[in-house]
Amino acid sequence: MSKETPPVHRADPWHPFLLAAGAISVAARLLPAGAIRDRYHREFIAELYGMSDPAQVKHAGQLLLTALPLRTALVKAGQPLAMDTSSAPQVPRAPLACRLHLYHKWRTHFTEDGQPYKGCAKCGKDSPGGGNGPLDYLGGADG
Amino acid sequence: MSMPAPRMTIPTQRVLRVLLENPTGEFYGVEIGGAAGLPSGTVHPILARLEGIGWLESRWEDIDPRIAGRPARRYYQLTSAGAESARSALARAYRSPKQTRFLPPLPGES
Numbered sequence: 225m226s227k228e229t230p231p232v233h234r235a236d237p238w239h240p241f242l243l244a245a246g247a248i249s250v251a252a253r254l255l256p257a258g259a260i261r262d263r264y265h266r267e268f269i270a271e272l273y274g275m276s277d278p279a280q281v282k283h284a285g286q287l288l289l290t291a292l293p294l295r296t297a298l299v300k301a302g303q304p305l306a307m308d309t310s311s312a313p314q315v316p317r318a319p320l321a322c323r324l325h326l327y328h329k330w331r332t333h334f335t336e337d338g339q340p341y342k343g344c345a346k347c348g349k350d351s352p353g354g355g356n357g358p359l360d361y362l363g364g365a366d367g
Numbered sequence: 368m369s370m371p372a373p374r375m376t377i378p379t380q381r382v383l384r385v386l387l388e389n390p391t392g393e394f395y396g397v398e399i400g401g402a403a404g405l406p407s408g409t410v411h412p413i414l415a416r417l418e419g420i421g422w423l424e425s426r427w428e429d430i431d432p433r434i435a436g437r438p439a440r441r442y443y444q445l446t447s448a449g450a451e452s453a454r455s456a457l458a459r460a461y462r463s464p465k466q467t468r469f470l471p472p473l474p475g476e477s
Contacts (some may be wrong), residue, residue, distance in 0.1 A: 247477025264411070266438065270428075271397045271407075273437035279407075283397070293412040301419025 230250035240277035244284035245269060251284070251291040256298055264294070372452065373416045375460040378405055382413050384454045386423075388462075391449045393442040395428075414443055422449030 252265035268287050272280045321327040326342035330351050335341060342351035373379055381403035386394070394402070400410040417423040424446050428439040445453065 233475065263441070267396065268438045270438040271395065275397075283408045286406050287411070288408075290409050290412055294415055297412045297415040301415065363374040 241272065244272055244280040247288045248272075251288040251359050254291040255295050256290075260298055285350035320350075322347035322349065371470050372456040372459075373413075373420060373422075375456055378403070378409070379458060380419070380460055382410055384458055387444050387450065387453055387457070390445050393426075393444045395442050399411075399443065417449070418443070421446060423449040423453055423472060 248265065248268040251268065252261050255261045268284070271283065289310055311315060322344060328349060328351070329346050330342045331345040332340050333343050343349065344351070375384040382399055382405070385399055385402040387455075388402075396410055396414060397407045400412070403410065414423060414425075418425060422445065423443050423473050425441050425443045428442055432438050
């Protein structure tokens with residue numbers, strides 16, 4: 225069986241395969257995060273092999289154009305396709321305010337040996353002791 | 368129990384027709400698009416909808432990428448219930464003369 229590995233020219237960033245792979249990475253980023261995204265990224269890259277250079281770029285462009293309809297189809301389906309054991313498990317995302325370090329909902333928790341500590345009730349981050357930053361006036365600590 | 372049919376757009380009908388030509392066969396996305404006469408990168412939303420309602424199932428190709436020289440592909444196959452539902456849905460699909468103008472004839476049609 226002849227090998228179908230495309231000749232990737234690492235010195236040429238504009239090589240069609242790299243362009244196509246880049247477009248596919250962008251397309252995959254538009255899909256739900258986690259196992260779904262991993263799966264389709266792998267699937268799209270695998271489809272490039274065996275295609276001519278122009279066909280790879282065209283194919284990747286079409287995948288990019290249909291990424292949002294694909295996302296819609298996956299969301300409507302309730303993402304049952306996420307149950308793919310060959311991909312990384314899906315991790316729930318913290319609220320935006322937590323991820324941007326704008327506001328954490330600090331609450332007092334206790335370790336196994338009964339020591340109190342403050343942690344965010346939303347994302348689990350431990351309090352560094354310095355408050356919430358720009359949105360500190362909103363409070364959030366339970367004192 | 369019958370599964371809810373997806374919207375039977377022309378591309379969806381084409382994809383189902385390709386899959387029903389070989390109901391037990393396995394195909395990957397580009398293959399399905401090529402056989403259906405659709406742009407190769409446009410079939411994935413259709414396949415995702417069909418997989419979401421249980422008409423299709425998919426799996427990774429069982430190869431060693433190092434030996435094959437390429438990554439494993441994702442193959443799609445009609446489920447047995449999906450094949451039955453697809454046949455019913457295609458039979459019921461409304462096709463106006465304007466819509467059918469560019470469709471290839473069904474098996475048995477001239």
